[in-house]
Amino acid sequence: MILIIGAGLSGLLTAYRLKQEGIPFKILEARNRVGGRINTLYGKNNTPLEMGATWFGNQHTSLSALLKELEINFFEQYMDGTVYFQSNSSSPAEAIQIPSQPPSYRISGGTSNLVQTLYQKLDKKDILFNQTVKEIKFLKSSVQVFTDKLIEASTVVLAIPPKLWSKKILFHPQLPKDLMSVATQTHTWMEDSIKLALTYEEPFWEQNKLSGTLFSNVGPITEFYDHSNHSRSKYALCGFIDSSFKDMSYFERRAKVIDQVTNVFGEKAEKFIEYKECVWRLEENSYEEDITNIFPHQNNGNPIFGKSYFEDKLIISSSESSPEFPGYMEGAVHSANITASKIITSNINKRR
DSSP: OEEEEOOBHHHHHHHHHHHHTTOOEEEEOSSSSSBTTOOEEEOTTOOEEESSOOOEETTOHHHHHHHHHTTOOEEEOOOOSEEEEEOOTTSOOEEEOOOOOOOEEEETTOTHHHHHHHHHTSOGGGEEOSOOOOEEEEOSSOEEEESSSEEEESEEEEOSOHHHHHHHOEEESOOOHHHHHHHHTOOOTTTTOEEEEEEESSOHHHHTTEEEEEEESSSSEEEEEEOOOTTSOSEEEEEEEOGGGTTSOHHHHHHHHHHHHHHHHOGGGGOOSEEEEEEGGGOTTTOOOOSSOOOTTTTTTOGGGGSOBTTTTEEEOSTTTOSSSTTSHHHHHHHHHHHHHHHHHHHHHHHO
C-alpha cells in the first residue's frame, strides 16, 4: 500500500492517478479538510472567496490539462477599466496604465472546485483526516508511519511542504543531511501571505468603469482585484495584505483595510456585505518559523527533492519540490504526475 501524507492538490492528484491504475493507497491529512493551501470560503451570498491559491496562466499547461480532463471550467481575470496605484501615503491613489500582459485565469466555482472534484473521485475510506504524522520508520521491507496509531505501507509520499516535514516529523533512520539542510531552508508557498476579500451586493467599481484593481506601496492592501464569480452574478474584491501587518489584531487590520479601500474607491467601498481574511502564518499545518531568513521561492524546485530515498520507500511530492513552476499550483500538479508515474512504473516492474 502507498501512504500519501497530505491531502493538498499534489496529494489528491497522486491518489487519483493511483486509483486509476488500481494501486491501493491511503491519505493522511492533519487538517479536517482537503485542499491544503487551496482554501475557498463561501460567504453570506455564496460568493467564492479565495484565501489561498487563485490564479494561473497559459504557461501552466499541466494544470490546464487537468482541468480539461476533469471537465472543470475556468475564466479570465476581469481587468477592464481603470487601475489604481498608491505610491506613498501623502498622495492619493492615481489612475495608471499597466503594460499589456498575458491573461490570468481563475477556476469556475472557486479553486476548491478542483480539489473537491478530485476528492469526490476517491473512496472516502481512503482519506483519514485529523492525522498528524509524528514519526516514520523505514524497515527492510516496509515503512511504519506513526500518528496516534501505527500504519504500515510499502512506500510513503511526502505531499506536504519540505520545511514542514523536515521540522515536524522524526525519521528513522535519519534522512540524508544534505536533504534535511535544503528542506529546512525551503520557502513554503503562501506561508507569509495574508489574503482578504470583501463581498458586495453590486459591482460598484464596474459600474464606475473601474477594474477593481489596486497596487499599493502604502498598505495594508498591496494588491486588490475584482473577484466576482464566472457568471458575474456574485461580487467581491480580493487581494493581499502586506505581511508586516501580521502582528495587528483582526480588528485593527480590518479597520485599516476599510479606511484604505474607502479612500481609493470612494464611499461605496465601505458598504460591503462581509469581510474575510486568512493569515497563513497562523495555520500550523502551513507555517513553520524560520531560524534564518528565507527569501520567496528559496530552494523551490531543488533537484534533491526529485530523488527517491530508502530504496524507493520515500518519495517527495509537493508544489515546492516540482522541477517546473515550483511554488505554484502548476508545480503541485506536475509533481503529482511525476510521483504517480514513478509508483505506477515500479508496480509494473514488480509484476514482471
